[in-house]
Amino acid sequence: MEIKYDVEVDARGLQCPMPIVNARKTFQTLQSGQTLRVLATDPGSVNDFKGWANMVADAELLAQETTELDGKTVYVHYIRKK
Amino acid sequence: MSMNAQTAVVEPAATPSLDTLQQQVQQLQAQVDALRAQSPDNRLSMVVFSGDLDRVLAAFVIASGAAASGMEVSMFFTFWGLTALRQKRESRGKTLFQKLMGWMTPVGIRGLGVSKMNFGGIGAKMLRTMMRQQGVPQPEEMAQMARELGVRIVACQMSMDVMGIHKEELIDGVEVGGVATFLGEATRSKATLFI
Numbered sequence: 001m002e003i004k005y006d007v008e009v010d011a012r013g014l015q016c017p018m019p020i021v022n023a024r025k026t027f028q029t030l031q032s033g034q035t036l037r038v039l040a041t042d043p044g045s046v047n048d049f050k051g052w053a054n055m056v057a058d059a060e061l062l063a064q065e066t067t068e069l070d071g072k073t074v075y076v077h078y079i080r081k082k
Numbered sequence: 083m084s085m086n087a088q089t090a091v092v093e094p095a096a097t098p099s100l101d102t103l104q105q106q107v108q109q110l111q112a113q114v115d116a117l118r119a120q121s122p123d124n125r126l127s128m129v130v131f132s133g134d135l136d137r138v139l140a141a142f143v144i145a146s147g148a149a150a151s152g153m154e155v156s157m158f159f160t161f162w163g164l165t166a167l168r169q170k171r172e173s174r175g176k177t178l179f180q181k182l183m184g185w186m187t188p189v190g191i192r193g194l195g196v197s198k199m200n201f202g203g204i205g206a207k208m209l210r211t212m213m214r215q216q217g218v219p220q221p222e223e224m225a226q227m228a229r230e231l232g233v234r235i236v237a238c239q240m241s242m243d244v245m246g247i248h249k250e251e252l253i254d255g256v257e258v259g260g261v262a263t264f265l266g267e268a269t270r271s272k273a274t275l276f277i
Contacts, residue, residue: 017147
């Protein structure tokens with residue numbers, strides 16, 4: 001799956017609630033139509049970004065995927081600003 | 083397929099008069115206003131009653147998460163929770179009991195103990211180390227972050243009076259309010275928590 005994104009937030013190694021807090025800070029700087037990619041190692045981030053996208057009116061969760069990066073499981077989230 | 087496609091001719095209903103329409107619009111507007119007044123804002127109100135490190139930590143994690151999700155967050159600190167907001171110990175102008183209370187309660191998050199297995203503060207130190215090992219921010223950092231995200235912090239005036247805590251003893255930027263301040267926020271909130 002190849003999804004284009006404009007900005008990336010690396011939240012690897014961070015625990016709840018830091019991935020969404022950092023994502024929020026960057027998301028606020030996005031223009032409408034731009035996409036944010038978040039990398040996280042926290043397994044809870046999968047549900048967290050679902051919930052987060054439900055709460056933030058102008059956020060749309062495009063996709064979530066799990067990959068291996070540097071020997072670690074990484075959860076990747078794509079969020080578009082409506 | 084024998085059905086003839088018939089063009090449905092919709093007879094225009096008798097055109098309502100302008101007055102009727104205006105009345106209907108006004109009624110609808112009133113209903114919308116009433117609904118809007120009842121519907122909660124995207125808001126979270128919390129009472130932080132506890133002065134335990136673990137509970138205060140949970141409160142700030144939820145507050146930061148909610149603020150990061152675009153919610154307006156208010157935290158009302160009352161009773162033992164007030165100790166988390168203290169920045170210094172001041173004895174002047176206090177009764178004997180208030181002085182004792184002041185000396186026996188912690189100053190700020192740094193001084194808080196955990197609700198279980200505290201063992202005179204060793205438990206709190208252990209928890210902090212364990213959090214550091216997992217890359218979790220320290221409770222003080224979490225509180226700082228919550229404030230940067232715009233979380234409103236209100237100290238309960240009545241508890242402050244009873245315990246003899248003066249506003250100068252609390253960290254900067256704390257508002258002071260009473261139960262109506264909390265209820266005013268809580269009735270407009272989607273979620274309320276008592277911690």
